[in-house]
Amino acid sequence: ILRGSEARPHLKPYMASLQLDGQHVCGGFLIAPQWVLSAAHCIEETHGKLFQVLLGAHSLTEPEPHKRLYQVHAQFPHPGSNIHNNKDDLLLLQLEEKAELNADVRVLPFQREDRDVAADTVCEVAGWGTTDHSGSRPDRLQQVERPVISRDVCNHRTRHDGTITRNMMCTDSRRKDTCKGDSGGPLVCGGVAEGVVTAGSRVCGNYKKPAIYTRIAPYAAWIDGVMASADA
Numbered sequence: 001i002l003r004g005s006e007a008r009p010h011l012k013p014y015m016a017s018l019q020l021d022g023q024h025v026c027g028g029f030l031i032a033p034q035w036v037l038s039a040a041h042c043i044e045e046t047h048g049k050l051f052q053v054l055l056g057a058h059s060l061t062e063p064e065p066h067k068r069l070y071q072v073h074a075q076f077p078h079p080g081s082n083i084h085n086n087k088d089d090l091l092l093l094q095l096e097e098k099a100e101l102n103a104d105v106r107v108l109p110f111q112r113e114d115r116d117v118a119a120d121t122v123c124e125v126a127g128w129g130t131t132d133h134s135g136s137r138p139d140r141l142q143q144v145e146r147p148v149i150s151r152d153v154c155n156h157r158t159r160h161d162g163t164i165t166r167n168m169m170c171t172d173s174r175r176k177d178t179c180k181g182d183s184g185g186p187l188v189c190g191g192v193a194e195g196v197v198t199a200g201s202r203v204c205g206n207y208k209k210p211a212i213y214t215r216i217a218p219y220a221a222w223i224d225g226v227m228a229s230a231d232a
C-alpha cells in the first residue's frame with residue numbers, strides 16, 4: 001500500500017496473509033470459516049514451496065493473541081485465470097481446518113448483487129504490500145481509502161485502453177495506491193467486499209494506471225459451487 005496508514009490493529013479481522021516459505025506474498029480474506037479468497041496470480045511460483053495462510057494478524061512478526069498459520073488443504077484458481085492477462089484472477093483456498101473465529105478472525109461478506117459500485121464511491125483496501133517505490137515491506141497491516149473510477153474513464157486510451165471488462169473495476173491511483181504484495185486483498189465499500197486486488201499493469205501510484213480489481217459479484221455462483229463441492 002503506497003502512502004496509506006497503519007490499520008487499527010485487528011479491526012480488519014478478515015485479512016489474510018498468504019505466505020510462501022514463511023514470507024508474505026499476497027493478501028486474501030476469509031469468506032467462510034474454512035475458505036480464503038485471493039488472486040490466482042498469487043500461486044504462480046508456489047510449486048515445491050510451503051504455502052500457508054496467516055489469520056488474526058496485525059504484525060507479521062510479533063506474537064499476537066489470535067494469530068495462527070493455517071496449512072492450505074486445497075487451492076482452486078478460477079479455470080479462466082491465466083498468466084497472460086488479468087481475467088478471472090481469483091483463487092479459493094480451503095484451509096486445513098475451519099478457522100477458529102474470534103475478535104481478530106472474522107468472515108467478511110462479499111457483494112452478490114452484480115451491479116457496478118458508483119464512481120466516486122470511497123472504498124478501502126488494506127495489505128502488507130510494499131509501501132514505497134524501493135519496495136519496502138511493512139511489518140504491520142496498512143490501509144488506504146480510494147475513490148472508485150468509472151469503467152469508461154479506466155478504459156480510456158491513455159489509461160487501461162479498453163482492457164477493463166465488466167468483471168473488473170478500478171480505483172484512482174494518483175499517489176495513494178495498492179502495490180506489490182497487496183494482490184488478493186479485498187476492496188471494501190460500505191463494509192462489503194466488492195473486489196479483489198489484481199496486479200494488472202503492476203504499476204503503483206501512477207494516476208495513468210488506475211488500480212484494477214476483479215469484481216466478486218459476477219463470480220458468486222463459482223465461489224458457492226467450489227465451496228459446496230469441496231465440502232461434500
Ligand SMILES: NCc1cccc(NC(=O)c2cccc3[nH]c(C(N)=O)cc23)c1
Binds near residue numbers: 179197
Ligand atoms: N497498483 C496496482 C497494483 C496492485 C497490486 C500489485 C501491483 N504491482 C505488483 O504486483 C508488482 C509491482 C512491481 C514489480 C512486480 N513484480 C511482480 C512479480 N509478480 O514479479 C509484481 C510486481 C500493482
